[in-house]
Amino acid sequence: MKFVAFERAKQGTGASRRLRITGKTPGIVYGGEGQPQLIEIDHNALWHALKKEAFHSSILEMELAGATTKVLLRDVQYHPFRQLVQHVDFQRVDARTRMTVKVPLHFKGEEESTAVKLDHNLVNHVMNELEVSCLPADLPEFIEVDLSGLTKNATVHVNDIKLPKGVKFVSHGKINPVVVSAVPPLVAEEPAAGAEGAPAEGAAAPAAKADAKAPAKKK
Incomplete structure (x- = not known):
């Protein structure tokens, strides 16, 4: 450009x-x-x-x-x-000097993965860019991450990504961080028995109201 x-x-x-x-x-x-x-x-x-x-x-x-x-x-x-x-x-930019640059990640194939199609997992993009070191001639415009093989509850780490030739990941102490994780969907809890006001099976009947009149005793 x-x-x-x-x-x-x-x-x-x-x-x-x-x-x-x-x-x-x-x-x-x-x-x-x-x-x-x-x-x-x-x-x-x-x-x-x-x-x-x-x-x-x-x-x-x-x-x-x-x-x-x-x-x-x-x-x-x-x-x-x-x-x-x-x-x-x-x-x-010096053509002979390595530089450190943040490169965007482009994800593809997640909709075709078994994690999404069969197990209805949600794909969480933990990282959207990767900091790399390379020579100017080797700098990629973006790095593609193929998620078509993503399985249930699985994670994709930096070491799972194939980097272009001459490009190295800059870790900053994080050896192999997570890039993507497949997360199971949240399931709504079923309401407890008797939650609508009906007593559960075998439960005692509710006590009478305090202001209810007791029956008159026969003489």
């Missing part, structure tokens, strides 16, 4: 605020052999690009001052309640 950026001369809170008023979003590009560089991007173009999954997990081509640089989106700051991108960070 490609996008156009422009050099930004001024920095600071006031300058960034004035830039946003004109429909631009301030940003920065860092990493690689060059120095950090201040940039600005058309807000509307950036807003629509951020809605695309690939913009978050792919190597991007940034056109700046007549040159094209490969970068990776690293951070986006949104306004708390307005549809406004306040700041964006990009990192330059």
